[in-house]
Amino acid sequence: xxxxxxxxxQQFAIEGDILSIEPLGEGFINDTYVxxxxxxxxxxxxxxxxxxxxxxxxxxxxxILAVTExxxxxxxxxxxxxxxxxxxxxxxxxxxxxxxxxxxCIFIPDTATYDRADSPELAYQGGLGIGRFQALxxxxxxxxxETIKGFHNIRWRFEQWDEMLxxxxxxxxxxxxxxxxxxxxxxxxxxxxxxxxxxxxxxxxVTHNDTKISNILFDKPTGKVLCAIDLDTVMSSxxxxxxxxxxxxxxxxxxxxxxxxxxxxxSLEMFRAYAEGYLSEQRATMSESELEWLAFSAIYIxxxxxxxxxxxxxxxxxxxxxxxxxxxxxxxxxxxxxLQSMERQYAQMQAIIKEIAx
Numbered sequence: 110x111x112x113x114x115x116x117x118x119q120q121f122a123i124e125g126d127i128l129s130i131e132p133l134g135e136g137f138i139n140d141t142y143v144x145x146x147x148x149x150x151x152x153x154x155x156x157x158x159x160x161x162x163x164x165x166x167x168x169x170x171x172x173i174l175a176v177t178e179x180x181x182x183x184x185x186x187x188x189x190x191x192x193x194x195x196x197x198x199x200x201x202x203x204x205x206x207x208x209x210x211x212x213x214c215i216f217i218p219d220t221a222t223y224d225r226a227d228s229p230e231l232a233y234q235g236g237l238g239i240g241r242f243q244a245l246x247x248x249x250x251x252x253x254x255e256t257i258k259g260f261h262n263i264r265w266r267f268e269q270w271d272e273m274l275x276x277x278x279x280x281x282x283x284x285x286x287x288x289x290x291x292x293x294x295x296x297x298x299x300x301x302x303x304x305x306x307x308x309x310x311x312x313x314x315v316t317h318n319d320t321k322i323s324n325i326l327f328d329k330p331t332g333k334v335l336c337a338i339d340l341d342t343v344m345s346s347x348x349x350x351x352x353x354x355x356x357x358x359x360x361x362x363x364x365x366x367x368x369x370x371x372x373x374x375x376s377l378e379m380f381r382a383y384a385e386g387y388l389s390e391q392r393a394t395m396s397e398s399e400l401e402w403l404a405f406s407a408i409y410i411x412x413x414x415x416x417x418x419x420x421x422x423x424x425x426x427x428x429x430x431x432x433x434x435x436x437x438x439x440x441x442x443x444x445x446x447x448l449q450s451m452e453r454q455y456a457q458m459q460a461i462i463k464e465i466a467x
Contacts, residue, residue, distance in 0.1 A: 125150025152216040168254030170202035229382035236386025246315040318342035320355040353406030404458035
C-alpha cells in the first residue's frame, strides 16, 4: 500500500482500519482509488482532483455537498441514491497535500457502471438517470460556484478561440484552414442559441455537465438506475447541456476518437431511447422553450466539443490525456463527423422530441 496515499486517506473522517488502497478505472481527469476497510466499516472512494482542470476545488466540493444534501432529503435511500461526502478531520471537504487536492466519499456497494451505452435499453436507463437527477434538483435555489469558467458557454469559448487564432502558440493555424472554417461557418448559429440562455428565454437550473453513461450508477440486485455520480462539474446552466452531451456520447455509433470516420454516425434509435428515458422523469419540470431547443442541444454541445478539441490541439494537447501526438486532432475530426450527422438528421430529432413530449 502506498504510504503517501495511506497518510492522505487517514486525514479524512473515515471509519475502521484501512486494509488497502487500489486504483479504480482510468479517468481522463482525476485519479481515483478504492479504500478498503476492516470489519463492518464502509469502504470509500478517494480521489485526487485535477486542480488544473478544476482550479477551485473548495468551491467544487461546496457544490457537491449542497447538491447531494438536497437530493438526500428527497429520496427513499439517501445512502445509495446519491453520493455521501466525507469531510477531512479538520472540517474541510478536501485535503491538500503537496499542491494536490483530495476528496473522499462513501463507496456504494452492490453497484455497476457501464463504459458505453451499447443498447437502446441502456440508453433509456441513462436518460432516466439524468432526468431524475435534474428533476430532484428542479427546486434547488442556492447559488453554485462556477468551478470551470465558461463551461458550455459558447461566448466564452469563442473568446478563447479568437485568442488562440491570434497567438497560435504551436504554429498550427496554417495547417488547419479546413477545420477553422468548420468553426467559423457555425459561429452565428451557436451565438444565437446562447443568447436565448443569456436573456432567460431558456432558463437555467442545476446541471451535471458530464452525462456519459459511466457517470450513472446502477443497482446490481435490480439492474435499475441508482444515481448520478462524478459530480465535479455540477454547476448552474441550462439543463439542455446535459441532454446534448448525453446524446453526443450515447448515440455515437463510433468512438469519440475513432480514426475510421465511416464508423461515426448519430443513431436515431439511441437518440429516441435516451429522450424517452429523460423525458419520462424531466418532462413535467421543463418549459416550452426548453422542449423547443432540446434536440438542438445535441448539435450545440457536439459543436462545442469540436471547438474544444481543436483548440487543445492548437495549444499543444495540454488538457486531455493523449495516447499519441495528434490524438486530439483525431478527436476533432471524429466529433465533426458526428456533428454533421446530427445536422443532417435534425428535423427527425425534433419530430421525435415533439412526439415523446406530447
